[in-house]
Amino acid sequence: MSPSQVTVVDGCTVVTMDAGRHEHPVGHVVVDGGRIRSVAPGRYAATGEDVDLIDATGCVVTPGLVNTHHHLYQWATRGYAVDATLFEWLTTLYPVWGRIDEQIVGQAAAAGIGQLALSGCTTVMDHHYVFPREGGDVLGAEIRAADRIGVRFFATRGSMDLGHSDGGLPPDHVVESLDDILTATSAAIDEHHDPSADAMVRVGVAPCSPFSVTTDLLREAAALARDRGVRLHTHLAETLDEQDFCRERFGLTPVGYMESVGWLGDDVWFAHGIHFDDDAIRQLASTSSGVAHCPSSNARLGAGICRTRDLLAAGVPVGLGVDGAASNEATSMLEEARHALLFARAMGGPTALGVRQALEAATLGGARLLGWADQIGSLEPGKQADLAVWRLDTLAHAGIADPVAGLVLGAPPPLELLLVAGRPVVQHGRLVRADEAQLATEAREAARLVGMPGPP
Numbered sequence: 441m442s443p444s445q446v447t448v449v450d451g452c453t454v455v456t457m458d459a460g461r462h463e464h465p466v467g468h469v470v471v472d473g474g475r476i477r478s479v480a481p482g483r484y485a486a487t488g489e490d491v492d493l494i495d496a497t498g499c500v501v502t503p504g505l506v507n508t509h510h511h512l513y514q515w516a517t518r519g520y521a522v523d524a525t526l527f528e529w530l531t532t533l534y535p536v537w538g539r540i541d542e543q544i545v546g547q548a549a550a551a552g553i554g555q556l557a558l559s560g561c562t563t564v565m566d567h568h569y570v571f572p573r574e575g576g577d578v579l580g581a582e583i584r585a586a587d588r589i590g591v592r593f594f595a596t597r598g599s600m601d602l603g604h605s606d607g608g609l610p611p612d613h614v615v616e617s618l619d620d621i622l623t624a625t626s627a628a629i630d631e632h633h634d635p636s637a638d639a640m641v642r643v644g645v646a647p648c649s650p651f652s653v654t655t656d657l658l659r660e661a662a663a664l665a666r667d668r669g670v671r672l673h674t675h676l677a678e679t680l681d682e683q684d685f686c687r688e689r690f691g692l693t694p695v696g697y698m699e700s701v702g703w704l705g706d707d708v709w710f711a712h713g714i715h716f717d718d719d720a721i722r723q724l725a726s727t728s729s730g731v732a733h734c735p736s737s738n739a740r741l742g743a744g745i746c747r748t749r750d751l752l753a754a755g756v757p758v759g760l761g762v763d764g765a766a767s768n769e770a771t772s773m774l775e776e777a778r779h780a781l782l783f784a785r786a787m788g789g790p791t792a793l794g795v796r797q798a799l800e801a802a803t804l805g806g807a808r809l810l811g812w813a814d815q816i817g818s819l820e821p822g823k824q825a826d827l828a829v830w831r832l833d834t835l836a837h838a839g840i841a842d843p844v845a846g847l848v849l850g851a852p853p854p855l856e857l858l859l860v861a862g863r864p865v866v867q868h869g870r871l872v873r874a875d876e877a878q879l880a881t882e883a884r885e886a887a888r889l890v891g892m893p894g895p896p
Contacts, residue, residue: 445492447471447862449829450484452496453843457503457804457818461796463844469501471825474638474862479819498833499856500843502799503818504562504826505773506806509673509711509732509761512566512582513540515548516886517766526679526741530609533766536890538614542576544886549585551883552765554871557589559772559852562826562860563806563816564591565761567673567711569598569648570614571624579628583641590865590873592639592826594810596646596673597628601657607689609651618657621647622664629668637815638824640861642670649675650697651685658701671707671811673732677720678712679743695720704729709809711761712737713751714744721747721754730757730809733801735779736770737763748784748801749792759806774852777802781848795848829857 447470454467456479464481470491471477484493517536521529545568553564566582579595586593599621602608608615616624625645633643645665647653658674665672677683677694686694695716698704704723709730716724724731733746751758760776762768777798784793807817815824831837831854832846840846847853858866865872871879 446477446489447492447494447859448484449494449496449501449827449857452498452829453500453832454479454819455500455502455799455844456820457800458820469819469827471859471862474825476819476821476823476825478821494829494857496829496856498831499829500832500847501819501827501829502560502847503803504816504828504858504860505560505802506563506759506810506812506817507556507561507761507773508565508709508759508806508809509734509763510552510564510566511568511764511766512549512552512585513537513545513568513570513578514764514766515552515771515883516540516544516890518769518887520766524741525681526743527609527681529741529767534610534614537570538572538611539890540570540572540575540578542578542581544889545575545578546581546585547882547886548765549582550588550874551879551886552771553586553589553591554874554876554879555771556762556773557591557858557865557871558855558869559774560828560830560855560858561773562591562828562858562865563594563810563812565594565596565810567596567598567646569600569646571599571616572614579632583632586641588874589871590863591860592816593641594644594812595628595632595641596644597625598646598648599625599657599661600648600652602652602654608653615652618654618660621657622660625661625664626668629670633668633670635669638861642810642812644671644673646673649682650694651682655701658703662702665707671709672703673709673711674703675712676710677715678738680715683715693717693720695723699723707811709757709759711763712743712746714738714746716747716751721750721756724751724756725754728757730759732759732761732809733780734761734763734768734776735783736776737767739779739783740767745783745787748780749788752793752797757805757808758801759809760802772852773802774847777848795842795845798848799844825859825862827859828855830854831856
């Protein structure tokens, strides 16, 4: 399959996520030159054109899933501090993460991105904020890993400048100076950010969290991002400890603090957003500030359940994220959609979040958070040919009346095909561009190199 060749995915259920939310019980998608040429009901009618015709009978095709919050370097430290709160987990792992370098990050990122692709993810966002002084080009290592697997990548240059000695949570040896952060962030934008319509890599600005960065850094980072026309991201309202920290240190709620430093707007999205009160949700909605909901990580760390229903009802943009692999060992975007739905219903009843709303958060909702919805997130003519083809005719799904319910509520189905810009990344449940056994070997090597004294 060549990206220059016309490809037709035929005979499948098509879930478009377009403006009309059209679905075709039997339909087809025509891909031409890396973009979608047409989406239509019915079987493809041969025109005499030379095409690569893929018979997708028994499958459902969706937009590729969009991950809006992750820490890929943490793939090397999965399985540690498994019964800890967020702050306990962080203080346990910060010293270990201080030993990462370009090799470890590259190996961990490739494995993590490969697993994301196998879960139907075509766009991976990463929030990288640990830059050891002797670690080399760790951000570049992630970007090269994404290219190795073949996915679209949104890299954010994170940062921490509030060490333990100044009242922050991270140890002093993993923080940077304000000037160094701004210089390195600007350089990352210069080197890697591609604002074009065919971009495979974009870059954002992402100080880590209110308890690991200074007020000056937040203000300067916002000014830099807006001067350069890129997006802003950070963690917010993940735990009650963070809420207490903001009230004690700044006399404000987390959202009130973000507002005071210029961090609300349609170019901003926050990770987690669990502990927002009604006023905070209204502030987010009125400024179109977004939320990356990370249900599996939130549950793994016992941090709470995001008010997804209330956020969506208020008009807050919501996407999904798998979060760091060390706080979500599964790293499956499809699982995040399922957990988002189940947790919302556990809190708010069976109508709190629909199966199509969950799928939308995993696709178009995520594209909106990343400022990429004009190119990805739905199956529409002219958009990038980022799509996932799922088998729903195996034992686990055979006979399920609603294919979207089968996808979101059922067991994860086999991934028949994953295209990014029209190029195959997964075929018949296997990675196309990378050897999975080699990725697994490298992941074990990364875990060995980063090491961790004593038992987990």
